[in-house]
Amino acid sequence: MADPKKSPPLTRDSVIAAHALIKEHIHYTPVLTNTTLTDLASTPQAPAALVGTPWVGQEPAKPIIRLWFKCENLQKVGAFKVRGAFHALKRLMTEQGWEEGGGREKGVVTHSSGNHAQALSLAARTMGVPAHIVMPTISTPSKIAATKGYGANVIFSGSTSVKREAVVEEVIKKTGARLVPPYDHPDIMLGQGTLGIELQEQVERMIASGQSEGQSQPKCSFKLDGQGKGKRKGLNAIIAPCGGGGMLSGVALSCENTGISVFGAEPEFEGADDCKRGFESGKRVEIVKTLTIADGLRTPVGVYPWSVIYERRLVRQMFSVSEEMIKKALKLVLERMKVVVEPSAVVPLAVALFNEDFRKMVEKEGGEDGWDLGIVFSGGNVSLEALGKLFEVPAEKAGRQEGKLGKDGEKVAENVAG
Amino acid sequence: MADPKKSPPLTRDSVIAAHALIKEHIHYTPVLTNTTLTDLASTPQAPAALVGTPWVGQEPAKPIIRLWFKCENLQKVGAFKVRGAFHALKRLMTEQGWEEGGGREKGVVTHSSGNHAQALSLAARTMGVPAHIVMPTISTPSKIAATKGYGANVIFSGSTSVKREAVVEEVIKKTGARLVPPYDHPDIMLGQGTLGIELQEQVERMIASGQSEGQSQPKCSFKLDGQGKGKRKGLNAIIAPCGGGGMLSGVALSCENTGISVFGAEPEFEGADDCKRGFESGKRVEIVKTLTIADGLRTPVGVYPWSVIYERRLVRQMFSVSEEMIKKALKLVLERMKVVVEPSAVVPLAVALFNEDFRKMVEKEGGEDGWDLGIVFSGGNVSLEALGKLFEVPAEKAGRQEGKLGKDGEKVAENVAG
Numbered sequence: 001m002a003d004p005k006k007s008p009p010l011t012r013d014s015v016i017a018a019h020a021l022i023k024e025h026i027h028y029t030p031v032l033t034n035t036t037l038t039d040l041a042s043t044p045q046a047p048a049a050l051v052g053t054p055w056v057g058q059e060p061a062k063p064i065i066r067l068w069f070k071c072e073n074l075q076k077v078g079a080f081k082v083r084g085a086f087h088a089l090k091r092l093m094t095e096q097g098w099e100e101g102g103g104r105e106k107g108v109v110t111h112s113s114g115n116h117a118q119a120l121s122l123a124a125r126t127m128g129v130p131a132h133i134v135m136p137t138i139s140t141p142s143k144i145a146a147t148k149g150y151g152a153n154v155i156f157s158g159s160t161s162v163k164r165e166a167v168v169e170e171v172i173k174k175t176g177a178r179l180v181p182p183y184d185h186p187d188i189m190l191g192q193g194t195l196g197i198e199l200q201e202q203v204e205r206m207i208a209s210g211q212s213e214g215q216s217q218p219k220c221s222f223k224l225d226g227q228g229k230g231k232r233k234g235l236n237a238i239i240a241p242c243g244g245g246g247m248l249s250g251v252a253l254s255c256e257n258t259g260i261s262v263f264g265a266e267p268e269f270e271g272a273d274d275c276k277r278g279f280e281s282g283k284r285v286e287i288v289k290t291l292t293i294a295d296g297l298r299t300p301v302g303v304y305p306w307s308v309i310y311e312r313r314l315v316r317q318m319f320s321v322s323e324e325m326i327k328k329a330l331k332l333v334l335e336r337m338k339v340v341v342e343p344s345a346v347v348p349l350a351v352a353l354f355n356e357d358f359r360k361m362v363e364k365e366g367g368e369d370g371w372d373l374g375i376v377f378s379g380g381n382v383s384l385e386a387l388g389k390l391f392e393v394p395a396e397k398a399g400r401q402e403g404k405l406g407k408d409g410e411k412v413a414e415n416v417a418g
Numbered sequence: 419m420a421d422p423k424k425s426p427p428l429t430r431d432s433v434i435a436a437h438a439l440i441k442e443h444i445h446y447t448p449v450l451t452n453t454t455l456t457d458l459a460s461t462p463q464a465p466a467a468l469v470g471t472p473w474v475g476q477e478p479a480k481p482i483i484r485l486w487f488k489c490e491n492l493q494k495v496g497a498f499k500v501r502g503a504f505h506a507l508k509r510l511m512t513e514q515g516w517e518e519g520g521g522r523e524k525g526v527v528t529h530s531s532g533n534h535a536q537a538l539s540l541a542a543r544t545m546g547v548p549a550h551i552v553m554p555t556i557s558t559p560s561k562i563a564a565t566k567g568y569g570a571n572v573i574f575s576g577s578t579s580v581k582r583e584a585v586v587e588e589v590i591k592k593t594g595a596r597l598v599p600p601y602d603h604p605d606i607m608l609g610q611g612t613l614g615i616e617l618q619e620q621v622e623r624m625i626a627s628g629q630s631e632g633q634s635q636p637k638c639s640f641k642l643d644g645q646g647k648g649k650r651k652g653l654n655a656i657i658a659p660c661g662g663g664g665m666l667s668g669v670a671l672s673c674e675n676t677g678i679s680v681f682g683a684e685p686e687f688e689g690a691d692d693c694k695r696g697f698e699s700g701k702r703v704e705i706v707k708t709l710t711i712a713d714g715l716r717t718p719v720g721v722y723p724w725s726v727i728y729e730r731r732l733v734r735q736m737f738s739v740s741e742e743m744i745k746k747a748l749k750l751v752l753e754r755m756k757v758v759v760e761p762s763a764v765v766p767l768a769v770a771l772f773n774e775d776f777r778k779m780v781e782k783e784g785g786e787d788g789w790d791l792g793i794v795f796s797g798g799n800v801s802l803e804a805l806g807k808l809f810e811v812p813a814e815k816a817g818r819q820e821g822k823l824g825k826d827g828e829k830v831a832e833n834v835a836g
Binding site for chain 2: 380385
């Protein structure tokens with residue numbers, strides 16, 4: 001691991017410097033808009049939708065929210081993680097003694113079965129250094145294959161963190177490889193934060209030109225004619241998912257002194273809202289054990305991210321949502337927006353659509369002009385089988401379902417009319 | 419129905435005129451590229467992959483194919499059908515006698531439970547005329563709701579085509595509404611063809627700038643450095659799905675005298691490859707009864723489309739693929755490209771990836787320069803439940819699957835490492 005004390009200071013300028021360092025290796029991912037979802041965000045929830053939530057019986061908020069989606073699901077390896085991996089590796093490589101000490105031959109190591117494993121493997125292959133990835137034996141074959149596909153040396157371990165760390169230690173001892181952690185390191189945070197710089201630039205350009213990228217058509221035109229016209233120059237706020245907090249803290253740094261508010265979004269299931277609880281108690285929650293469907297967000301927030309998110313108050317507030325809200329948001333994105341995202345990626349959208357505390361705040365602060373809200377779609381790595389399981393049709397409804405992709409005669413007749 | 423004899427001549431210029439007429443109402447949809455899929459298309463299939471196909475034992479073709487995806491799944495109502503609907507309606511409205519005859523009050527009618535129903539409803543609402551949509555009673559509730567959501571008057575009928583046509587006749591008698599058919603009409607064909615004009619323009623621009631739209635990054639750079647460099651100006655060919663043939667014939671018209679070859683793609687299941695069989699026998703197949711998963715392509719090709727596709731030979735050749743190939747292509751697009759498409763939309767991609775007749779032709783004609791191939795993603799209207807059913811995990815594999823979205827302890831440990 002690079003000595004965190006030698007990392008650049010945790011500032012917006014350092015994020016901009018990180019972007020210059022990695023931009024040739026990553027996709028400048030598109031920012032998409034969607035009329036249906038922006039309309040939905042700007043429509044009060046039905047009172048019935050608040051039953052079973054903390055806001056039951058309250059008058060639904062009436063915010064005006066224009067949504068701008070930063071599509072890191074279209075990033076290399078399907079997630080923002082390549083940003084931090086490339087940055088951490090390139091920083092390591094400029095360290096004094098890296099070449100002389102045989103760094104290029106010894107390579108890098110991490111333990112992960114998720115997006116960070118593939119991200120570091122790609123970064124290492126690109127830079128021509130070996131990557132050792134410690135994965136639990138029981139990882140899904142597709143993830144092992146994908147990691148090997150990037151040329152990494154996969155080493156198996158038991159599935160507890162103690163067992164895996166022991167294997168990592170062994171690898172370090174044997175190979176001299178340097179550890180690149182997934183989130184709890186300044187270089188990783190600065191790398192992930194580069195998506196925030198791009199998002200700010202892109203929305204400014206898109207508002208200025210009245211055009212949305214990637215669709216070549218204005219999509220929020222009804223809002224561009226509204227009372228905010230002329231006054232609007234860019235984003236009012238960004239909301240990003242929070243797992244280990246590497247990305248959220250990086251995005252917060254990218255917004256420092258810009259006037260753009262940054263919010264974090266977490267699942268509330270089984271205590272996955274550790275950062276929100278930390279905000280409330282003033283103390284970082286160190287252990288989390290949750291099986292939320294937002295499986296990228298099961299991690300407690302790390303020490304370095306916490307220092308930015310909470311201690312420096314660069315994140316204004318944390319919000320959480322239920323599993324049901326996450327599923328509803330996921331369904332909307334896949335079916336209406338037609339892009340594939342993983343469950344973790346839609347947690348911020350679920351906050352914007354369904355969390356009345358957040359929506360009341362936007363109503364109050366945004367008023368008639370409303371807010372331009374950046375939403376980070378953090379990744380898109382989900383299998384069709386996993387999605388199918390999430391949206392499984394209960395047995396009693398399966399009969400109805402049959403017709404949809406035609407197991408019966410009905411569909412033939414239906415489709416004659418195109 | 420507008421008198422087809424009064425339609426503009428079926429030429430490329432008429433498609434361009436149609437585009438001018440409708441462009442304010444539709445999305446200029448993005449053209450996306452994808453390195454993984456372009457690499458896959460340009461890699462010979464494994465000999466083992468040809469087992470169970472007509473090409474078993476043959477040497478796999480070695481074509482070079484650069485893929486350009488026209489994303490009509492991101493079109494309004496989620497499919498190209500709005501192009502034809504807007505064009506047909508706007509043409510109707512300019513007919514002599516429309517206003518005087520009360521056309522605006524009488525409105526339009528069609529029978530469809532698919533994308534055409536929603537497309538016509540949206541066009542009619544936009545133009546301020548009533549739309550009567552005849553749908554089978556047994557249509558899925560979400561489709562009925564979506565059509566009503568566009569303000570259409572939904573009328574139910576039995577599910578056979580005889581019953582539905584009788585109801586349409588009744589509506590016409592009662593209201594004086596004009597019939598807008600889904601594909602078998604020159605105005606519809608010219609409207610659908612407008613996507614071909616856009617695709618040609620977009621690829622020319624993207625090749626010229628070395629950039630892919632919507633991703634702000636060159637994605638096929640390894641090819642831009644190849645032997646085709648400098649010589650490449652635009653597409654060599656377009657491949658589009660063929661159901662009723664309205665869109666395929668329109669795209670063929672959009673390429674007339676451009677030197678761009680146009681190919682059609684069909685499922686082969688239960689005789690869904692009617693247009694291909696028509697090419698072979700020299701006679702249009704009039705009745706098709708298939709339950710292919712590509713449910714938008716269950717229709718026999720219409721009379722007017724056939725005149726363009728076959729009689730005028732504006733489509734060079736038809737290709738077909740198996741259900742398994744369609745599912746493989748669908749999985750690749752959702753999981754690797756991260757966009758949502760319906761099964762019908764990936765039939766052309768399945769041809770490019772898996773049909774050895776097609777691939778051998780590209781190898782022979784494209785040689786070392788390869789081909790720039792436009793692929794029409796026709797639509798994205800598929801529910802998560804339907805996708806889940808398509809990719810259901812057989813019971814014996816379900817245990818393995820469980821881990822993916824975490825129903826067990828493994829995943830907690832896995833995700834600590836991000």
